[in-house]
Amino acid sequence: MPAQTFTISQLAKEFDLTTRAIRFYEDMGLLSPARAGLQRVYSARDRARLTLTLRAKRLGLTLVEAKDILDMYDSPRDTVPQLEKFLGVLGAHRAQLEAQMAELQANLAEVREHEKKGRATLVRAHKAAKAASDGESTPDTTTHRQ
Incomplete structure (x- = not known):
């Protein structure tokens, strides 16, 4: 059974x-x-890496961080250092997001x-304007120039 492949247009459409x-x-x-001549041929591995890259972006990781993590999983090494790195990156990013949220x-x-202060000032301004307009409607006979 041949391995599934994708064109750049197919991936672009699938992932918007x-x-x-x-x-x-x-x-x-x-x-x-x-490459097949000038055409790019993406494998199921490329598709999975694209999925994980977009997920990392949604989490707020940089592309460099995403690449570092994805590349660790490509190596045949023990998964402990890979998971520690992944958790370290996520922990640092979480701390940054929490600081931004607090701010x-x-x-x-x-x-x-x-x-709240603006609303209170507006209420006082409305009252003052109403009082001034009520005072203007009655003739003022107390001020005369001599």
Whole structure:
């Protein structure tokens, strides 16, 4: 049974990518298609690596980090160092995301406080405008110039 292969157009359509993006992943060393003349022929391994690359991107990893992790799994070495590296990268990324989330939460709290103060100021401004308009509707006979 022949191994399944894919064209760049097939992968682009399947993963909703441009062919340029796939060629970029190839240039980064994430994919290694065979050549049939000028045409790229992607293997099931390339397809799996593309799937994992896109998953790594969704997790916020850089392409270099994704490549390092994928390349570790290609080597015949023990899986312990590979898993340790993977967990180290994920742990560092999680810490970065948690720090960003804490900063966003602090910013959100500050925005809410400004909104609260702005609303209170608006209520006072409406009351002042209403009082001023009520005062203008009655003739002012107390001020005369001499």
